[in-house]
Amino acid sequence: MKKNMQISGMNCAHCAAKVEKALSDVPGVKKAKVDLKKARGTVKFDESQVTEAALVNAVTEAGYQGVFE
DSSP states (O other): OEEEEEEESOOSHHHHHHHHHHHHTSTTEEEEEEETTTTEEEEEEOTTTOOHHHHHHHHHHTTOEEEEO
């Protein structure tokens, strides 16, 4: 499954990289890409291994706010 996420609180490339790594490190995530300028991320994941709530939690634990569109 591939879904888009709005991410707030990022203000530099390091922030975007931190969120991208946080999402990528979640078991079941195949690919995560974060766009700082658009304040969005795209996550490709196996929904049988990870929930949307777990992905939002990963963003929150990294210090940002995320919500699926």
